[in-house]
Amino acid sequence: MGFVSWHGPTRSAVYSVVIRERRQMHIRWLRKTRLSERKVRRAAAADDASPHPRAAGEQEERGRPSRLESGTILLSLPGVPVTLQELEPFSELFRQGASLRVTGVLQSYDLNSAIAVIQDGGASLKVDTQHLRDINFRSNSTYQFIGELLIKPDNDAILQARIGRNVDGIDLNLYQQSLLIRRQYEAQLRSRRA
Template sequence: MASLPIKHGILIGLQDLDPSSPFFTEGTSLRVIGKLQEYCVDTAVAVIVDGNVSLRIDTQHLRDVHFRLGSFYQFIGELVIQPDNNAILQARVGRNVDGLDLNLYNQSLQLRRQFEADHMSRHKTT
């Protein structure tokens, strides 16, 4: 049986993940960062926030990640859209990123998007 290739996580901010977003699709592989607001040991579900936007993270497949409320975490995983149009990220990678300069990270995310948009527009015109 051939295994499916593991997809890279598309780098997005939590504010980019709403039902009208092209990233809000079942099975989309995403990479997100947020501040840990809640964590339930019984269900292995974490809630991360960025500003006023939150995302639930299913952490049941993660090992050796120690969760601390108020710390920042990065997760890579696949999006699962539930019947009530809420999303949960099925995490396959998780790590604490408390030492990360989030302002610089967000600036680099914006620059990357600008570069990708410019690159795509050049390919469409040639």
């Protein structure tokens, strides 16, 4: 058998198209779930400010503000990684509709209501998993969810998950340390730009 060469698009071009399609799916999901138009505009603006090149033949839309022009901050970005300990009622992260990424060990799962309870350290959080497909829940396994925080009048929070995955094998202490380092780096970048 001879050597087969690939004459299609380059790998980076394929990845750019995949990333763009995922962002467009996210924008469609935001519209479908009737989340605020402001959040849809933010996601679209973030898509416009993407460093990935557009595929050949795609038209660039004009007139929408870029990520920097729209004045978005860290908390308005989709899926901001946070620890469960940071989700206290007095925290700035504890906001209605905040898009968050949380990681924790599954303590319980109610099949009828599709509510999972994850825990990390002494903190726990309820996660609504009704929109997730093809995920098997096992107690004492580690899971990561991305979704919007819904706060009830009694300050009881639940994360409306749109993405979930099993991350068994992750070292939660090392993960939390990496979050701190990432935030320090992002703070340095913001201070340099100011």
